[in-house]
Amino acid sequence: MDIKQLHYLCALAEHRHFGRAAQACCVTQPTLSMRLRQLEQDLGVALVRRGKQFEGFTPEGEMVLARARVLLGQYQNLRLEVDAMKGRLTGTVRLGLVPLSCMDLSPVLARMRQQHQGVSFEMNDMTADDILAGLEQNTLDIGGGFFEPEVLSRFRSLALPEQGVVLAYGAGWGERLPSQLTPRSLTGLPLCLPKTGMYFRHYLDTRFGQAGVPLQPVLTSNSVYRLMRWVHAGLGCALVPAGSVLFSELPGVQCRPLALPAMSRLGALVMGSDGRASLLAKGFFEVAAELWQRPESRVF
The missing domain is CATH 3.40.190.10 (Periplasmic binding protein-like II)
Incomplete structure (x- = not known):
């Protein structure tokens, strides 16, 4: 078992298609399929349900997939921490935003780029449920949208004031x-x-x-x-x-x-708990919190 095999497994879970997963991993479909079969042989269990196309994961596959996401997150954090020790922060901040939350995060992106030239950003329009799933599965670093208060308690969040x-x-x-x-x-x-x-x-x-x-x-x-x-x-x-x-x-x-009563959901930026969040997510959150405290540079 190696880190690339776990990466291929997570890519297959994200794209639900062998060809698209291979393309995302910059390998051929036969290579991705072969490496996943090698992983199954190493573990001694079937992980993927195969027919004419991808049909999902076996119960064992779902368990391995969950662990793989955690391990990949830790691996990425390790690389980021080594870069941070060298005095730089690099990588791509993966953001998911509910389109109609109307958040303007451009000041945060600009400030973070000023501080860390090696950082880039990936923006995705998503539903609130998909954002929460992405944070749980380590496919997102930061989310923004409307969330129930009890949901926000499970994450580190930066609540934005109700503006109507x-x-x-x-x-x-x-x-x-x-x-x-x-x-x-x-x-x-x-x-x-x-x-x-x-x-x-x-x-x-x-x-x-x-x-x-x-x-x-x-x-x-x-x-x-x-x-x-x-x-x-x-x-x-x-x-x-x-x-x-x-x-x-x-x-x-x-x-x-x-004139309308307030929404039950709160506008907020969210990221995973401190134990699971990447250095990129933490860095982004720190910049957002700093700018949010300045009236002239509001995030929302």
Whole structure:
């Protein structure tokens, strides 16, 4: 057994396909398959269910996979610690963000690059559940989004203050809006919203339903960019979490607060517990915490 075999096993779990896993590991599919069979022979058990294509892992495979993820995390931390002893921090910070959390982490990335030129970043749009799974499985270093308070207790987290909801609108819409925005005052307004199934959309549906105002959007998307373009073009208005630089920096786009009760989930940055988190994750978190304490450089 060697570290590459464990890496191949984890890649197969991530991509669920032999060819894509091999491509991600920069080897041929026969090489990856052969090395995994050698691992099975060394351990004396079948790890992978094979048919015409990948069909999942055996119970023994799931157990070995869980241990492999821990060992790979420790191996990566060892390499990072050696680099840190040489006075440098290198590697890729893997981030997962809920798109509609509207976090602007560019100040954190810029500051970390200033401090550590050998650091790069991988950004992934993900659901909150996928982010938590990625942190548990060591396929992510940092997550950002909306999380239940009890979930945050299992991780190291940097909670962001509740800022509420705003209505974003383009040129020509300001004079059509009432002086005070409430769910009922938005009746008949062409709205662009997150897709059904996303947490922020569920929150909006619940709150508007309680006010007796069903939401009937003219556009739904899981892409903040598409919501931005719709609003910027003047075709409608969007309901988004407050504090989004993606909207406030667009020429002609304005935001006004909407009176709604607070969300049950909290906006937060999260990483694994100190015992499992990588040096890259810890370094990123330290920079984020430092910037967050400065009013002029807010993360959210």
